[in-house]
Amino acid sequence: MTVESVKTAFEKGEIKAYKLEEALFAELKDWESACRKAAEIRAEFIEKKLKVKISGIRSAYISTSDSKKMTSGIEQKIGGAIIPMGFAGPAKIDGEYAKGEFYIPAATNEAALIAGMNRGIACLNRAGGVKTKITRDCMTRAPVIEFASEKEAGEAVKEIKEKGKIYGEMKKAAEEGATVSKMLDIQVFESGRHVWLRHVFFTGDSMGMNSVTKYTAASVKKFLELIGGKGIGAKLIALSGNMCVDKKANLINIQLGRGKTVELKASVPAAVLKEIYGIAPAAVEKVNLIKNVEGSKLAGTNIGGYNSNAANAVAALFAATGQDLAQVVESSSCMVECKDAGKALEFSITLFCLEVGTIGGGMGFGTAREALEMLGCAGPGKKPGENAKKLAEIIAAAVAAQEINLICTLAREFELADSHISLARGKK
Incomplete structure (x- = not known):
């Protein structure tokens, strides 16, 4: 068969969509070329069948094939999806694995998210940065x-x-x-x-x-x-009995761990809060208590939901670095604590089950690899687990920045609505 005859056989239904790579490899003798051509043929089929144009999807093709293993990465590929990416920072982190200043890549369609993260980072940096540590590291199957x-x-x-x-x-x-x-x-x-x-x-x-x-x-x-x-x-x-627990809000991961448990803390001087947000530590403590604790209990989001918007930062960094997006569900289980200490706000967060890696899956391909390189944690660490733990601490810093910014913004009454109108709609 020729490449053209393979295409014709597929269009007639004689070759299944997921079998195209194998059929084309027999002709092209190169696995990457076979995978790319298969995606092209399937995309053309979709355009003709549905009478639509998917040129954007086709042009966003990402190579995820492995010639040695003869795998294509995902099945029935037709191209790729593009999410806008920006960066926040640099964020000062004093962690067990992440030490220094980091420019944090964030992939999102949400206006104001990166602006809010940047403002939170500015606040935490003025406080000397954040301290992070990993208290648990495991993966489970039940x-x-x-x-x-x-x-x-x-x-x-x-x-x-x-x-x-x-x-x-x-x-x-x-x-x-x-x-x-x-x-x-x-x-x-x-x-x-x-x-x-x-x-x-x-x-x-x-x-x-x-x-x-x-x-x-x-x-x-x-x-x-x-x-x-x-x-x-x-x-x-x-083989999976839902006690693992994967891709669902749950209590067992919080109690026993799955992924990385990350603890972060910062002491923000009252003068810094006043300068950046125009508020005092007492106002931040009150919003956190009534919104993130009382509100979460009343709403039933208290299983991992004692936070304002942890999932925003987790999702943005997961998308940027090629993590499993469905695991945002449990990975954003987060508790935020804010204590008025008079001259300072004692601020801390705990991410109980942050499921991340720096090798495998989609982390070695395309923009995800580049984003991990921005953070200095692409691929395996010098010691097993070091890079994944470094990434977890960086994500925790991003979550902390989002959290402190949103809580402080909410303490300023209507500023949240005003800022979204300004940044998302361009209205002053």
């Missing part, structure tokens, strides 16, 4: 297993709870073939005949969700083999 009886369920997981022989064999199976990842724990949750085995891993600079799924599968296979040898009947119901 398969659910069904047993014949509650008694057998209890017997089967006893050695896991006690870190006995079965636990040791599961850990060995999970880590076989892993170069960086290590199994840290298995957290057991029981409900009648159903048992969730929440596997906890260290995954280095990778966000790690896909790798821990692979390692957890190996662990569970070994578990079922071992208990089967003891005559205990059990069946894997789902």
Whole structure:
């Protein structure tokens, strides 16, 4: 077949859309060329079929293929999506991993977001910058297993709870073939005949969700083999049993961790607040208490929602640096604390489960790679996990800037509406 005959066969339905790369590779003998041509053919098909023009999507093509692995990155590609990107900063950060001043890339369609982040950074910089630290670092997967009886369920997981022989064999199976990842724990949750085995891993600079799924599968296979040898009947119901928890607002990640837990603090002099926002620390404390605590409780957003707009900064940096966008849900679980200390505002935030990486996924391609290079944390760190932790601390600084700016702006009554009208609509 020629390239043109492959295209004709696809248009006739003889070749599936997801099979185009393979068919074209047989002719072109180059995987990247095959992937690019496949995207072009599919885009032309969409234009003809729907009678629309998608020249913008087509021109935004991003190469995500891997010639060695013969993978295309995503399926049935037709081009790319473009989000405007700006930068905020430089932000002064004194962290365990992020140290210095950072220009922070932010991808967003929201007018005023970067302006607000910049103003917050200016305030925090005048206070000497922010201090950050990582208190937890892990990735989890929680398969659910069904047993014949509650008694057998209890017997089967006893050695896991006690870190006995079965636990040791599961850990060995999970880590076989892993170069960086290590199994840290298995957290057991029981409900009648159903048992969730929440596997906890260290995954280095990778966000790690896909790798821990692979390692957890190996662990569970070994578990079922071992208990089967003891005559205990059990069946894997789902490799992910929703106790992980991925891409959903939840409490367990806040309590036990998933991704990075980042703590940040700053002491903002009252004089700085007065100069930049025209308010006193007491006003900031009051807005935070009534809005972010009382309001969140009444609205039912109190599971990770004791904040003003943490998701704004998380989403902007996730989009800029190629993170999994659906994980903005749990990654923006954030608590903000503001305390009037008289001559200063004691300001702090905690991001409980920030799921980020600097290798794997979309982080090695196109603009995401460049954004990570702006931050000095592209690819693996000198020690496993260093770059991912550095990125987490930088994101925390961006969230802190957004939070303090919005809370202070709200303390100025109608300024929020006025600033959005000015920046988004160009009206004075």
